[in-house]
Amino acid sequence: MLGSRNPYGRALVHVVVTVALLVVIAPFIWMVLGSFKGEGEIRRVPPTWWPEAASLDNYTQLFARLDFGTYFTNSVIVALVVTAGNLLFCSMLGYALALLRFPGKRALLAVVLGTLMIPGVVTFVPLFVIVANAGLIDSLPGLFLPFLVTPFGVFLMRQFISGLPPDLLDAGRVDGAGELGIFARIILPLCGPALATLGILTFLGSWNNFLWPLVVAQTESHYTLPVALALYSTGQNNTQYGLLLAGACVVVLPLLVVFLIFQRHFVEGIATTGIK
DSSP, X not given: OHHHHOHXXXXXXXXXXXXXXXXXXXXXXXXXXXXXXXXXXHTOSSXXXXXXXXXXXXXXXXXXXXXXXXXXXXXXXXXXHHHHHIIIIIHHHHHHHHHOOOTTHHHHHHHHHHHHTSOTTTTHHHHHHHHHHTTOXXXXXXXXXXXXXXXXXXXXXXXHHTTSOTHHHHHHHHTTOOHHHHIIIIIHHHTHHHHXXXXXXXXXXXXXXXXXXXXXXXXXXXXXHHHHHHHHSBOXXXXXHHHHXXXXXXXXXXXXXXXXXXXXXXHHHHHHHXXX
């Protein structure tokens, strides 16, 4: 109605949205086009958008210098385990905080909310000390165990589950189902949008995590893709930007695939969780 009565306003909105979209995607376009340029062309001033002589040399050099299979496997294992852990444990804690009654429930919820306000850098050193004392330095468990549960995931699932009809729990208890059965057979099937949202955000954060794997993984056999890419694209005197851009395209590709597959559930989960 508003757009039909005010065509100029509608056109202005379209212009603003288009400009904002171009600002957002411009770095990604530069990354993709730059990955096909030579090092001299990338460093040229003034810079150029389109490669003069496009080639796959950066990608060939990337796969030749890196043990890509090992680094990719490590990244996949860490990201999938962290995502699966968050989907399971955050939904369990969210269910307990949303629909169950137990002593200290409000205090526990306050702790979760308070933890959301603490920057991750503050807990980095204590977390490293705990992992080191457990003997998990330079191991895959040391990369994923500290992140199997996150405060944001607990809060997200709690917000979504709190909007579900409580009569479902009563019906399950009347049928003789225990709390675990109610959670697995009733709650989880209804949490598809929230689980998709949490899964995408968790996978993205774990896949792109750089600082923690850089510190914990001390041998090449446990490097993840972002760490290996950063270390091998930087020489003694300068950074090889072509190799870095090609590696960035390779790292981003799985994230795009995951988002495109689950984007409908992602948008629905964000919308419904925000309403509740």
